[in-house]
Amino acid sequence: MARKPSIYPYFWRAPLLIWQGLFFVGPLILMVAMSFWLVRNYRMEPDFVLANWERMLTRDYFWSAYQVTFLRASIAAALASLFAFPASYALAFLVSETTRRWAIFFLIVPFFTSYLVRVYAWQVLLAESGPVNAVIGFVGLGPFTMLNSGFGAMVGYLTLIMPLVVILQTFSLAAIDRNLIEAAWNLGASPRRTLVRVIVPAAKVGLILGAVFAFILSFGDFVSPFYLGGSKPPTLSILIIDTTKSGQQWPRAAVVAVMMILTLFTVAFAAVGAAYRRNA
């Protein structure tokens, strides 16, 4: 379409560039720069020193927090993928189109619904004298201490990520060509073999994407490890908050943040690479 140069395209293109440049890229760049700043007499001074990096990366508490965070996020991603799969399988293959649509509808609702209040509700549910222990008590067991433990934190992570993982898995399973599955049956494959050799590979991208999002969200989450996990041992996000809120050590918090972003990028790229690699 030959028309004279117009501002029309730029009118639509520019807002995002300006806004995200000013309020997304800008803050992140400043944060990276800040990790090299100097703190003297409780005041930050722009500088280029490695003191904050050295300070954080040589401390055991940083690396143990890193380990705990990485391990928990991996476990959360694995458990969520595992627990979600039968549900996604059912939603993709065993229910009607309408039921599936409504199920997705009801999974989207909690994903956008006050995570903080939901975690507080788990605090109530899992308390020593709370409803869950009351039910367990009926069969003569418990009471169990479920709060302030890795278990508590895991319940919180799953609350956060479960709906999203089920949605992503369901979409990818539902998109599989049914002929593939029927061909496998006709060729005499057992249900298990069909699942492992046909269904899982065909839905690989969605399954990996679900796990990656689960990992990203759990890795950065602060609420579950703090309110349900008892913040001991601290995770990286708790470390950032402690460092920022108590005292003026923002540059050290920035070091932790940069390490987290690097980790997430590495994991995401590795996983996406694995997802799109052929015949893995």
Place this chain on the structure above:
Amino acid sequence: MRLPILFFRLYLLALFCFVFAPIVTSTVFSFNSDRFPTMPLGHFTTQWYQTAFARPEVWEAFRNSVTVALSAATLSTALGFATAYTDFRFGFRFKSAYLALALLPPTIPLVIMGLAMLAWLGQLGLSGSITGIIIAHTVMAAPFAMAICRMRLQQMDASLEAAAWNLGASPWRAMRVVVVPFCLPAVISAFCLTAAVSFDEFIVAWFVSGLNKTVPVMILEILQGNVDPQINAIGTVVFVTSITLVVAAQLLLLGKTAR
């Protein structure tokens, strides 16, 4: 190949119980008379709502939250629509980088966004202000608005706009009479969803808010004290608000796509 259907039914039921248990619990205990959440339940009461909403700071927080949510929703919807339209209509160099920039914010952990925003807004002299929270929430919510508008544009016949041009309409006029009316349900839907995202966001808001607390920031600070059934009452109001917004957002989209 009939794996026991009953098993899958029960499994789905259990999953939905897990997902909705906290929402139901919070609602039930908000009407329960006991100070501490124990079984069996006490009797029905609205006392926690009364005590909670008798406090001026609770109203103040709700006012802040509504202001932030409405402003952030307006800005992020406008931003999201412009970006979605750009992706739909134009091809240009570095487009994939442009789209990455548009969609990246939700993958950055909130704690990190909070820290970065705190430092940046401090440089701009905006820390501790409502404006700061609005700015941050707009960044975080815009990708959702963009996704919703993009989905709707996908359903539009691209030649509709071209037809308007050929009939002599300027691009601006074609936008006004063809594209905007077509996308209106998606725009309203995006507005509702981004309002919900902003209304529920508390970590970045907590970092940058200072004394101007929003509702979830207030809840966060009460939580650092003791168990308090008022949180259930406030939390239930928050649930009802965001669920209404998200359901409205989805119904608007579903109603139109089923067309």
